[in-house]
Amino acid sequence: MKSNxxxxxxxxxxxxxxHDRGVKSVASILRDAGxxxxxxxxxxPEEIVATAVEEDVDVIGMSFSTGAYDAHVPQVMRLLKxxxxxxxxxxxxxxxxxxxxxxLKKQGVKGVFGAGADTNQLIEMVSTAGR
Amino acid sequence: xxxxxxxxxCRKLMEQYxxxxxxxxxxxxxxxxxxxxxxxxxxxxxxxxxxxxxxxxDIGVPGTYPYMRSNYPLHxxxxxxxxxxxxxxxxxxxxRERMDKLxxxxxxxxxxxxxxxxxxxxxxxxxxxxxxxxxQGYIGKDGVSCVTDEDFDRMLHGIDxxxxxxxxxxxxxxxxxAHYIAYAESQGLTPDQLRGNTMNWQFGAWYAPNHLxxxxxxxxxxxxxxYFCSKGMPKWNHTNIQGHGMSETGADAVHxxxxxxxxxxxxxxxxxxxxxxxxxxxxxxxxxxAQCNDFFEYICMFRAWRKLWASTAQExxxxxxxxxxxxxxxxxxxxxxxxxxxxxxxxxxxxxxxxGAALSGTTAMEVPAYDEPIGIPTEExxxxxxxxxxxxxxxxxxxxxSDPLAGSYYVEWLTHKMEEEARGVLKEIDDAGGFVKAHKSxxxxxxxxxxxxxxxxxxxxxxxxxxxxxxxxxxxxEEIRPFRADPDVAxxxxxxxxxxxxxxxxxxxxxxxxxxxxxxxxxxxxEYGHVMPACVEAAKAKxxxxxxxxxxxxxxxxxxxxxxxxxx
Numbered sequence: 001m002k003s004n005x006x007x008x009x010x011x012x013x014x015x016x017x018x019h020d021r022g023v024k025s026v027a028s029i030l031r032d033a034g035x036x037x038x039x040x041x042x043x044x045p046e047e048i049v050a051t052a053v054e055e056d057v058d059v060i061g062m063s064f065s066t067g068a069y070d071a072h073v074p075q076v077m078r079l080l081k082x083x084x085x086x087x088x089x090x091x092x093x094x095x096x097x098x099x100x101x102x103x104l105k106k107q108g109v110k111g112v113f114g115a116g117a118d119t120n121q122l123i124e125m126v127s128t129a130g131r
Numbered sequence: 132x133x134x135x136x137x138x139x140x141c142r143k144l145m146e147q148y149x150x151x152x153x154x155x156x157x158x159x160x161x162x163x164x165x166x167x168x169x170x171x172x173x174x175x176x177x178x179x180x181x182x183x184x185x186x187x188x189d190i191g192v193p194g195t196y197p198y199m200r201s202n203y204p205l206h207x208x209x210x211x212x213x214x215x216x217x218x219x220x221x222x223x224x225x226x227r228e229r230m231d232k233l234x235x236x237x238x239x240x241x242x243x244x245x246x247x248x249x250x251x252x253x254x255x256x257x258x259x260x261x262x263x264x265x266x267q268g269y270i271g272k273d274g275v276s277c278v279t280d281e282d283f284d285r286m287l288h289g290i291d292x293x294x295x296x297x298x299x300x301x302x303x304x305x306x307x308x309a310h311y312i313a314y315a316e317s318q319g320l321t322p323d324q325l326r327g328n329t330m331n332w333q334f335g336a337w338y339a340p341n342h343l344x345x346x347x348x349x350x351x352x353x354x355x356x357x358y359f360c361s362k363g364m365p366k367w368n369h370t371n372i373q374g375h376g377m378s379e380t381g382a383d384a385v386h387x388x389x390x391x392x393x394x395x396x397x398x399x400x401x402x403x404x405x406x407x408x409x410x411x412x413x414x415x416x417x418x419x420x421a422q423c424n425d426f427f428e429y430i431c432m433f434r435a436w437r438k439l440w441a442s443t444a445q446e447x448x449x450x451x452x453x454x455x456x457x458x459x460x461x462x463x464x465x466x467x468x469x470x471x472x473x474x475x476x477x478x479x480x481x482x483x484x485x486x487g488a489a490l491s492g493t494t495a496m497e498v499p500a501y502d503e504p505i506g507i508p509t510e511e512x513x514x515x516x517x518x519x520x521x522x523x524x525x526x527x528x529x530x531x532x533s534d535p536l537a538g539s540y541y542v543e544w545l546t547h548k549m550e551e552e553a554r555g556v557l558k559e560i561d562d563a564g565g566f567v568k569a570h571k572s573x574x575x576x577x578x579x580x581x582x583x584x585x586x587x588x589x590x591x592x593x594x595x596x597x598x599x600x601x602x603x604x605x606x607x608x609e610e611i612r613p614f615r616a617d618p619d620v621a622x623x624x625x626x627x628x629x630x631x632x633x634x635x636x637x638x639x640x641x642x643x644x645x646x647x648x649x650x651x652x653x654x655x656x657x658e659y660g661h662v663m664p665a666c667v668e669a670a671k672a673k674x675x676x677x678x679x680x681x682x683x684x685x686x687x688x689x690x691x692x693x694x695x696x697x698x699x
């Protein structure tokens with residue numbers, strides 16, 4: 001929770017990921033909604049969690065366009081747990097087939113906001129973070 | 132173009148028209164309509180709107196300078212566009228299966244020949260081998276994992292490379308082409324026999340958060356590749372400027388055209404500075420062009436683009452060869468406008484985009500599959516996308532007439548307007564100190580981001596209607612299944628590369644890579660013509676594409692340059 005009472009969000013995309021239009025739109029949308037947003041291009045999942053600690057964020061939003069969530073999401077969840085950061089909300093966006101949503105949620109992902117997701121639902125969910 | 136009598140009739144009739152509009156619609160204002168590039172559009176056009184155009188200079192006939200109407204006197208009548216679907220996934224032999232299936236389904240190049248538009252996976256795109264920790268999670272998922280001459284053999288064995296167009300879609304172009312050449316040489320061929328296309332995207336996969344090489348170094352590498360090709364690969368198209376990527380990043384039609392031409396100018400300027408004759412390399416520069424929703428605007432963009440490129444080649448570079456002035460184009464129809472919701476609607480959208488491209492006179496076309504909002508295409512969706520092109524070619528009658536929309540008051544007016552606007556944007560770039568500065572400062576990215584953000588806001592507000600997404604929404608369960616490459620791909624690709632390295636003569640590999648460092652240092656000092664041959668030697672000495680790339684990184688700065696800053 002930040003001074004304005006709003007969650008702070010870390011948006012991340014792997015350095016090899018293509019197509020960042022979506023995640024940058026999410027950055028604009030969340031910032032316009034009053035959230036503080038940090039965006040990084042990461043080399044490794046460790047870097048995401050280290051940045052989350054350093055920036056003291058309430059939400060991590062991971063964007064994927066090439067299906068690497070199967071490798072990266074479990075690693076991030078494990079690292080968050082190791083650091084005692086289970087209360088950081090993890091969201092996933094990008095090109096996500098519906099049939100993978102259950103799997104992502106089982107990993108501990110709170111919400112999936114893929115292509116054509118509703119902006120208001122995203123803002124609502126982020127608003128509940130850090131409370 | 133019109134005599135005074137005609138113009139006088141127009142003025143009189145338009146007065147009546149304005150009056151009729153005012154009476155019938157009770158003074159309602161319809162004048163706020165704009166095209167997708169923000170150009171104000173009227174409800175009707177007449178000769179008055181194009182009275183200042185000069186037929187010979189501004190319109191002309193197909194196949195003559197400035198080639199606005201077509202590159203050739205006869206175009207589709209003689210040779211239709213190449214249908215060139217992008218394909219690639221998994222291991223090289225998996226991609227070969229798709230190549231064969233698409234060829235069987237009628238994917239063909241010029242004069243019945245074969246053309247394969249092969250996309251590599253992101254690790255290969257960035258010059259990262261499968262056994263690199265960075266590659267994990269990405270191997271073979273969105274393209275083919277192909278990093279050695281042996282991988283090319285697995286993908287292309289038995290194909291006559293002297294008669295086949297091989298398009299290599301990949302960012303880190305030099306190491307990749309080097310392995311393709313090493314493979315071809317292992318088959319007894321020489322580089323001058325090879326035909327196809329590399330991307331030469333050294334400093335910008337525009338839609339990617341990361342680009343490869345820092346701008347100046349990237350330009351040097353791009354120039355060295357062109358130097359090599361213009362001396363020894365006359366049938367190879369070395370460069371493909373990524374207008375489509377700019378469009379996907381957010382550029383509207385005007386900015387797609389102008390930013391792509393600005394990129395091409397920067398590369399061509401660098402080639403001239405390296406001592407190359409423009410007529411030796413300009414024909415090898417092509418453009419990948421996005422055809423998006425605003426039907427007429429994108430057709431007019433295309434016509435204006437041909438004209439602007441021809442005049443750039445002639446006026447800026449003094450080109451004499453027609454092929455230097457003719458805009459070689461590969462249309463990649465729009466992707467950002469396709470939806471995950473009601474995905475079959477994408478077939479309709481793509482058909483309109485492809486129709487626009489055919490009416491624009493493109494020379495090659497990729498139409499994405501309807502399921503691409505959830506992943507790369509299945510065999511079924513890829514063939515359906517190919518069918519879109521085949522229906523337009525064979526069933527609509529469009530190929531009978533070149534530039535069939537020419538002479539429309541609206542089309543000619545808008546084409547001219549697009550050209551004017553693009554010249555304005557090119558001047559802005561010049562005023563900002565040129566392409567290199569504008570690229571490095573983030574000026575180009577920032578404009579594209581603004582457009583992308585504005586588009587999304589308009590969609591969220593419902594001002595920009597997207598059928599099935601923000602209007603005519605139905606509750607739905609995703610019926611389509613995403614394509615997934617074989618789960619063993621990563622393991623096999625890693626095993627292969629380890630085995631490849633274990634089996635080679637390491638001393639020979641090391642010598643070749645050391646020679647590459649020396650060649651790269653020479654290139655850094657502005658001596659062209661050494662790096663690409665050294666890459667080929669390294670590939671023949673079994674250095675992998677990733678190792679060649681990492682060697683180049685010892686000299687040229689590589690990695691994120693502008694993208695970690697947040698959009699504004």
